[in-house]
Structures are given as structure tokens and as C-alpha cells.
Amino acid sequence: MATIVSPPHFSPVEDAENIKKACQGWGTDEKAIVSILGHRTLFQRKLIRQAYQEIYHEDLIHQLKSELSGDFEKAICLWVLDPPERDAHLANLALQMPVPDYKVLVEISCMRSPEDLLASRRAYRCLYKRSLEEDLASRTTGDIRRLLVAMATAYKYDGDEVDETLARSEAAVLHVEILAKAVDHEETIRVLSTRSSVQLSAIFNRYKDIYGRSITKDLLNHPTNEYLSALRAAIRCIKNPxxxxxxxxxxxxxxxxxxxxxxxxxxxxxxxxxxxxxxxxxxxxxxxxxxxxxxxxxxxxxxxxxxxxxxxxxx
Amino acid sequence: MATIVSPPHFSPVEDAENIKKACQGWGTDEKAIVSILGHRTLFQRKLIRQAYQEIYHEDLIHQLKSELSGDFEKAICLWVLDPPERDAHLANLALQMPVPDYKVLVEISCMRSPEDLLASRRAYRCLYKRSLEEDLASRTTGDIRRLLVAMATAYKYDGDEVDETLARSEAAVLHVEILAKAVDHEETIRVLSTRSSVQLSAIFNRYKDIYGRSITKDLLNHPTNEYLSALRAAIRCIKNPxxxxxxxxxxxxxxxxxxxxxxxxxxxxxxxxxxxxxxxxxxxxxxxxxxxxxxxxxxxxxxxxxxxxxxxxxx
The missing domain is CATH 1.10.220.10 (Annexin)
Incomplete structure (x- = not known):
């Protein structure tokens, strides 16, 4: 369930005009901006941004960026961006850090629906003229690259069908690889990045039923490193967002x-x-x-x- | 350029009726079917299939399957399928063979536009209730899996921009991996599966300029195996379809x-x-x-x- 409170009736033109007013003159009326944008749904914000563009021939995001600053500016711009653009922007920021912020990339890959993840990849390509996986693969190496690229490029089945026999056999595959502390987790990455959410839930449940411990607990037995913490994050995102x-x-x-x-x-x-x-x-x-x-x-x-x-x- | 010859004016309803006529009675009038479907564009075939469905409440493909046989049936059904469905069908057939037909999978992954490849993956998911990469990854292992899954899940940038400096440096990366007969071609797979077509052309050209031999020739120096022949096929698909x-x-x-x-x-x-x-x-x-x-x-x-x-x- 959502938390924001938004009015059922609103006028995108009035909102755009009030935001413009809040940005004009000496200083900015941040309170007014919060009272408007903090209470508008995705669809409403989209209409406000469109109205703003039509009236002032300027992107609302640019206006906000030039008027506001710090964490407030960053948060409100994220909020006004369309979700696919927002994900593309977050992924790009994460990749530009000296050490890429793997968790952001894991979150985007694991917690969007297959269609939403595609939309984010499309937005990334439009904004940066490279594909998400292209930047991801060139900024990472080894195990973590294999994991992140496989997750980010997936376009999973998202229906309800579960193959219980397969869930059992793949729980065993994961258990063997994880217990053996295998040098690579080739099968684990394959299963995580290709099986549907409902199928993965079944696999994790069978894992716990058969072996008595959850897969995330078994992974804690390994010496920790970047790859393993990304892997655990991915499993936790899928198990319980x-x-x-x-x-x-x-x-x-x-x-x-x-x-x-x-x-x-x-x-x-x-x-x-x-x-x-x-x-x-x-x-x-x-x-x-x-x-x-x-x-x-x-x-x-x-x-x-x-x-x-x-x-x-x-x- | 295309080869088929199609009439500028046609009636989908008449075509559907004539195909039905050709299928009725003793024996089938295959010549009539060829003379109609062999001379209709994609859009025209789509309209005929729709008209057929509306008039006879039957999928034209099912009708053709039940009336025809052998290579003729297979070819004409492929022809009537929408291209994304057709690719999904071809990929699925290739994966069902005792040894998957890697070349078909390479062709589909390397020679469709990014949007067309997505459409094929979408069709695959609709038809088989699993994702293409899910089946691909579970039917293959090792190097060839890494190559095929990376190619099939790509959603590349398809603009015209080329980064010449990057082309030079990645030509060198490929050369090192190929000459060293590295145990894995991790960087080669990354470059092939993420860089855009125009960028890859630039990389292959720089490779030849700098090292005096084409990348496909250099790959011929390796002892051949399934993976290397799929890799060569992929490079040849990209270089000159x-x-x-x-x-x-x-x-x-x-x-x-x-x-x-x-x-x-x-x-x-x-x-x-x-x-x-x-x-x-x-x-x-x-x-x-x-x-x-x-x-x-x-x-x-x-x-x-x-x-x-x-x-x-x-x-």
C-alpha cells in the first residue's frame, strides 16, 4: 500500500503556475513546492511536468535543479522523474561511483516487474546512448559482473505457473554449489537470473524444507566479499522486498x-x-x-x- | 532489397476464402496456396490470417498444418507466422534438439534489431510460459551458455555514434584474449554482447588495421569446438549478414x-x-x-x- 496523500481533483496548469511562482523572486518558496509535489500521484506529476513544459518551455526538472540544492533537490527531482527515467538515472549514478554501488543495481534488477525493467533499460539507452548492460559490464569484472549483467538483462516469465519438480531439483543444485563453496556460482546465477519470481519463491522454500536452513543463512557461512553481498542482497530482494x-x-x-x-x-x-x-x-x-x-x-x-x-x- | 512480388491491391477476405477453397474437398490445391501466400507481404499475410480467423473461427496456421506436410508445410507456416512468433518458434525448435542448434540462436540474437529481438523474447514468453534465456541457460553450459545468453538478452544501443578510442582499446582487448588462447573469452563475450553494431564494426576494422589479420581469421587458429564455431558465427553475422x-x-x-x-x-x-x-x-x-x-x-x-x-x- 501507498503512503502519499493526493487530492482527487487538481489542475496541472495551476500547479505548474504555483511552482513557477514559488521559484520566482528572491529565494525559493520550498514549502509551496513540497505542498504541491509531495501530494501528487505519478500521473498527476506527469501532467504537471507536461503543463510546465508547455507554459514555460522549460523542463520542470531543470527548473527545480536550478532553484533547489542538496538532498532536497536530489529527492524531489527523483520524485518528478518518470519511474523508468528514475531507474536509469539511479543506475547510471551507481555505475559512476569509484566502486559501483552494487546494491542499487541489484534493487533495480530484482524488484521491478519484467516490463518495468525493460522500460528502465529503454530509458537508459535513450538518456545515455549506451545500453545499461554495456556500462554495467564495462565497469565491473568477474563474478559480480556475471551476476549483475544476468539480472539486469533478464526478461522473466511473470505468470503464476510453478514447476514443483524443477523447484526441488534446482534447490538441490543451489545447495550443492553453496555448500561446496564453489569457485563460481554459475548455476546459482543462472537460476536467480532466469527463473520467475514465483518459481524462485518455490525454490527457496524447498531449499529450507529439505536442508533445514534458509539459503541466505547458508550463504553467511562464506567469507564475505562484494560478490557474495550482492548475491545475498539479490536473494533478499526476491524473497521479501x-x-x-x-x-x-x-x-x-x-x-x-x-x-x-x-x-x-x-x-x-x-x-x-x-x-x-x-x-x-x-x-x-x-x-x-x-x-x-x-x-x-x-x-x-x-x-x-x-x-x-x-x-x-x-x- | 526484398525479392517477393506482391500485388498492390488485394482483398484479405477473398484470399482467405480462396485458401479455404484450396483446402476443401479431396486433396489440397497446393498451387493455389502458393500463388496466394507466396505473393503477399507481411502486412497482407497478417490481414489474411485475421480475415481467416474471423470468417472460419480457425487459425490459418492450424488449417495449413492439417492440410499440408513435410518441408512445404513447415516453410509456409514459418512464412505466415508473425516475425517475433516465428523467431520464438525457431529458437524453441533449436533448443529442443538433442544438441541445441546454436547457429539458429546466434542468427536470431545477432541479426535482429534490438527492438525486434525484444519482440521475439516477448513472443517466446507468451508462447512457452518461460523466458528465452531461461530455456537457453538450462539447455546449455559453460562458454557457449555464457555467449548465447549474453547475446540473446542484449538490448543494445542502436544509434550511429561510434567511440573510436574505445574501438581501438577494445580491439586490443580482443586481440590479447584471442592470441593468448585464453581459457575463457570473458571480455570478448562482453564486447560482442554489449557494444552496438556500428561500434562492433569499428572494433573489427581497427582489429584488422592494427594486427593485419581479421578477427575471424585469428579465431581459425584455435582448435575448433562448439563454442568457437558459435563465436565465429556471431562475429560473421555482425560483420556481414x-x-x-x-x-x-x-x-x-x-x-x-x-x-x-x-x-x-x-x-x-x-x-x-x-x-x-x-x-x-x-x-x-x-x-x-x-x-x-x-x-x-x-x-x-x-x-x-x-x-x-x-x-x-x-x-
Missing amino acids: NRYHAKVLRNAINTVGTDEDALSRVIVTRAEKDLKNITELYLKRNNVSLDQAIAKETSGDYKAFLLALLGHDEI | NRYHAKVLRNAINTVGTDEDALSRVIVTRAEKDLKNITELYLKRNNVSLDQAIAKETSGDYKAFLLALLGHDEI
């Missing part, structure tokens, strides 16, 4: 100085999907509500914006 | 007993694209026209159909 997101939020909030990029990423990408469920899980696990935790660790317009996306104006 | 197809046709015709599957596949998939150029190349290389060679090696309705696609009714 809400729990995974709650964990990313907790780490982002608890880390010294707060990881605003991760915080914004999860809030912005999930606010219209399942952020409600994630906040419930967060409260259960951390004995503090996500809203309170965020209010404590952030400030100013950035804080106001995140809380708006969480369905509150002020707490 | 017409020459590659002319070669496949020559092999199909010259092999003892004729390889009708390969013959039909190339004629059917290229008749509306570049079969004219392929036939010119064929004549130049073999001193016999493709029409004559096919007329000599085939017979009956199958022969008449292939020649119709080549733009002749009888030679």
Missing part, C-alpha cells in the same frame, strides 16, 4: 551521518507502491516509527518532503 | 540430402528484407544462381514456394 527495504532504511538512518541517497531512493521509489507495508515492518522491528526516525535524522525542506511522501505533513 | 546468409544457403544446398530447415529459414526470414542482395552475392561466389541451385535440389510444392519467395513463379 518489504523486509529488504525496511533493512535498507534502517541502515541508512543508523549509519553515522545518515545515508540520504539510500533514504531518498527507498522513500521515493516505494511511496506509491508498498511504503505503508514497509513502515509497518519498520515499526515492528525497530520499536520506533519510520516517520519519527526520519524526523530525528533529517531537517528542513528535505525532512518536510520525506514526511509528506510518508503521508504526514508534520509530526 | 548477407555474406553469412549466402554461406548458410550454400551449405544447406550442398550438404548431402539438402538441409531444408536452414534453406527455408533463410529464404523465409530474408525474403522481405535483403534476399535480393543475398542472391547477388550467392551468384558471384558460386557461379550459379540461387534460383537454379534451389530448383535443382528441391521439388514439388516446396520448390514452387521457395521460388515464389525468390520472385519467380517458375524458372
Whole structure:
């Protein structure tokens, strides 16, 4: 379930005009911007961006970038971007870091529907004139490349059919590779990157039934490295996306100085999907509500914006 | 350039009715079927199939399958299928063979536009309820799996921009891996499966300029195996699709007993694209026209159909 609160009736032209007003003159009226954009659905934001372009012959994103700054600017621009463009942008940023941010790439590859992942790859190609897998493969090597490229290029079956016999036999395949601490996880990568979500759930369940421990626990027995932590992240994304997101939020909030990029990423990408469920899980696990935790660790317009996306104006 | 000859005006309903007539009563009038379907464009065939479905509540393909047989049936059904369905069908057949027919998979992966390849993967998923890469990865292992899955899942940039500096440096990367007879061709597979067609042409050209021999010649120095022959096929598909197809046709015709599957596949998939150029190349290389060679090696309705696609009714 989503968390944002949006008006059933709205005028894209009025919103565009009010945003323009907030950007004009001395200083910017950030509050006005939050009160508008923080309460508009994907479809509504799309119409506002279109109206803005038609009236002022300027991309709303460019305007916001020039008026705002810091984490607030980054978060609100992410929010205004269309989801495929947003994913392409996040993936590109992750790949430009000195050490690519594997977790972002894993999240995008594992938690989008097959059609949404295709749309993100299409957006990436349009924006950067290279394919996502092209940049991914040229910025990584070895095991992690094999894993990330296979996940990012998948176009999985997304129906409901499950092959139980196959689930059993592939649970065994994974178990052999993981227990043997094989030098490469060729079959594990194949299974993770090609089997459908429902089939993978069946495989993970059979794994636990047969061997008595979850696959993620068995993977913890390995000495950790980048590849294994990406592999574990991928499995956790597939097994339980809400729990995974709650964990990313907790780490982002608890880390010294707060990881605003991760915080914004999860809030912005999930606010219209399942952020409600994630906040419930967060409260259960951390004995503090996500809203309170965020209010404590952030400030100013950035804080106001995140809380708006969480369905509150002020707490 | 295409070879088929089609009327500018036609009636899908009349065509559907005439095909039905040809299928009714004792025996089938194969000549009538060839004279209609052998002279209709993709769009026209689509309309005929739709009209057939509306009038007789039956898929034209099913009707043709039940009335015809052998190579003629297989070729004409391929011809009536929509190209993405056709590719999905060809890939699935190739994967069902005791040893998968790698060349078919290489052709589909390397010679379709990025959008067409996506459409074929989409059709595969609809038809078989599994993804193409899922079946591909579970039917193959090792190097050849890495190559085929990477090629089949690519969604390459298909603009005109070429990075010449990168072309030089990646020509060197390929040269090192190929000359060293490396145990795996990890970088070669990465380059082939992610760089755009125009970028790959630049890389192959720089390779020849710098090292004095073409990459395919250098690959011939290796002891041959399945993987290397698939790799060479992929490079030849990308470098010069017409020459590659002319070669496949020559092999199909010259092999003892004729390889009708390969013959039909190339004629059917290229008749509306570049079969004219392929036939010119064929004549130049073999001193016999493709029409004559096919007329000599085939017979009956199958022969008449292939020649119709080549733009002749009888030679």
C-alpha cells in the first residue's frame, strides 16, 4: 500500500503556475513546492511536468535543479522523474561511483516487474546512448559482473505457473554449489537470473524444507566479499522486498551521518507502491516509527518532503 | 532489397476464402496456396490470417498444418507466422534438439534489431510460459551458455555514434584474449554482447588495421569446438549478414540430402528484407544462381514456394 496523500481533483496548469511562482523572486518558496509535489500521484506529476513544459518551455526538472540544492533537490527531482527515467538515472549514478554501488543495481534488477525493467533499460539507452548492460559490464569484472549483467538483462516469465519438480531439483543444485563453496556460482546465477519470481519463491522454500536452513543463512557461512553481498542482497530482494527495504532504511538512518541517497531512493521509489507495508515492518522491528526516525535524522525542506511522501505533513 | 512480388491491391477476405477453397474437398490445391501466400507481404499475410480467423473461427496456421506436410508445410507456416512468433518458434525448435542448434540462436540474437529481438523474447514468453534465456541457460553450459545468453538478452544501443578510442582499446582487448588462447573469452563475450553494431564494426576494422589479420581469421587458429564455431558465427553475422546468409544457403544446398530447415529459414526470414542482395552475392561466389541451385535440389510444392519467395513463379 501507498503512503502519499493526493487530492482527487487538481489542475496541472495551476500547479505548474504555483511552482513557477514559488521559484520566482528572491529565494525559493520550498514549502509551496513540497505542498504541491509531495501530494501528487505519478500521473498527476506527469501532467504537471507536461503543463510546465508547455507554459514555460522549460523542463520542470531543470527548473527545480536550478532553484533547489542538496538532498532536497536530489529527492524531489527523483520524485518528478518518470519511474523508468528514475531507474536509469539511479543506475547510471551507481555505475559512476569509484566502486559501483552494487546494491542499487541489484534493487533495480530484482524488484521491478519484467516490463518495468525493460522500460528502465529503454530509458537508459535513450538518456545515455549506451545500453545499461554495456556500462554495467564495462565497469565491473568477474563474478559480480556475471551476476549483475544476468539480472539486469533478464526478461522473466511473470505468470503464476510453478514447476514443483524443477523447484526441488534446482534447490538441490543451489545447495550443492553453496555448500561446496564453489569457485563460481554459475548455476546459482543462472537460476536467480532466469527463473520467475514465483518459481524462485518455490525454490527457496524447498531449499529450507529439505536442508533445514534458509539459503541466505547458508550463504553467511562464506567469507564475505562484494560478490557474495550482492548475491545475498539479490536473494533478499526476491524473497521479501518489504523486509529488504525496511533493512535498507534502517541502515541508512543508523549509519553515522545518515545515508540520504539510500533514504531518498527507498522513500521515493516505494511511496506509491508498498511504503505503508514497509513502515509497518519498520515499526515492528525497530520499536520506533519510520516517520519519527526520519524526523530525528533529517531537517528542513528535505525532512518536510520525506514526511509528506510518508503521508504526514508534520509530526 | 526484398525479392517477393506482391500485388498492390488485394482483398484479405477473398484470399482467405480462396485458401479455404484450396483446402476443401479431396486433396489440397497446393498451387493455389502458393500463388496466394507466396505473393503477399507481411502486412497482407497478417490481414489474411485475421480475415481467416474471423470468417472460419480457425487459425490459418492450424488449417495449413492439417492440410499440408513435410518441408512445404513447415516453410509456409514459418512464412505466415508473425516475425517475433516465428523467431520464438525457431529458437524453441533449436533448443529442443538433442544438441541445441546454436547457429539458429546466434542468427536470431545477432541479426535482429534490438527492438525486434525484444519482440521475439516477448513472443517466446507468451508462447512457452518461460523466458528465452531461461530455456537457453538450462539447455546449455559453460562458454557457449555464457555467449548465447549474453547475446540473446542484449538490448543494445542502436544509434550511429561510434567511440573510436574505445574501438581501438577494445580491439586490443580482443586481440590479447584471442592470441593468448585464453581459457575463457570473458571480455570478448562482453564486447560482442554489449557494444552496438556500428561500434562492433569499428572494433573489427581497427582489429584488422592494427594486427593485419581479421578477427575471424585469428579465431581459425584455435582448435575448433562448439563454442568457437558459435563465436565465429556471431562475429560473421555482425560483420556481414548477407555474406553469412549466402554461406548458410550454400551449405544447406550442398550438404548431402539438402538441409531444408536452414534453406527455408533463410529464404523465409530474408525474403522481405535483403534476399535480393543475398542472391547477388550467392551468384558471384558460386557461379550459379540461387534460383537454379534451389530448383535443382528441391521439388514439388516446396520448390514452387521457395521460388515464389525468390520472385519467380517458375524458372
